[in-house]
Amino acid sequence: MARVLIADDEDSMRSLVARAVAMDGHETVTAADGAEALDILTGDARGFDLLLTDIKMPIMDGIALALAAARDFPDLVILLMTGFADQRERASGLNAIVHDVVTKPFSVADIRAAVAGALRARQMDKR
Template identity: 85%
Template sequence: MPRVLIADDEDSMRSLVARAIAMDGHETVTAEDGADALDILTREQGLFDLLLTDIQMPVMDGIALALTAARDFPNLKILLMTGFADQRERASGLNAIVHDVVTKPFSVHDIRTAVADALAAREAG
């Protein structure tokens, strides 16, 4: 069962995403910001298949989290989420470490598909 770490500072978004991808049998762990997610990654020695993180968060944003996670856990697939065009633009230079950027708002189907694609790419790579 794939393990997915979800980082988003909005409670409702975090729980929606966790419920949506749990429908596909994935184990989910949630974090309320990038620093919390990094603590979880470190404590669990990066034993996740996918990091799904919002870009704009307090304390540590998703891009800083992605850069640190990619450095410390190079086998971890990373998927970003954002509702802001400027944040999507910031992420465009991260193609080497980020699988994709999912634009908010998205449907349950969209996020499940994005997660499935990222996990399939991890298996293939």
């Protein structure tokens, strides 16, 4: 199964997403902001298959995190989450590095499907 790093500044959203992703057998690691997530990415020798990050966060937002992660970990699949239309627009220019943007609010089924789709795309890219 995959290793998924989840970054979101809202405790309840981070917990919900981690539980939803774990339902499919994936290992999850969580971070409260982009800077913490980047520290985890760079300090974890095992690596991650997927980064699932909120866009709007303090310290380092999800777009800055996605840009740094894509630069340093080119095989990492990136999914963004947002509940704000203006943030979704900011992400629209990142199609080359971001697999998709998941709009909040979403159901457990929605986030599980988004993660499964992103991981399938990663497998296809490896072939």
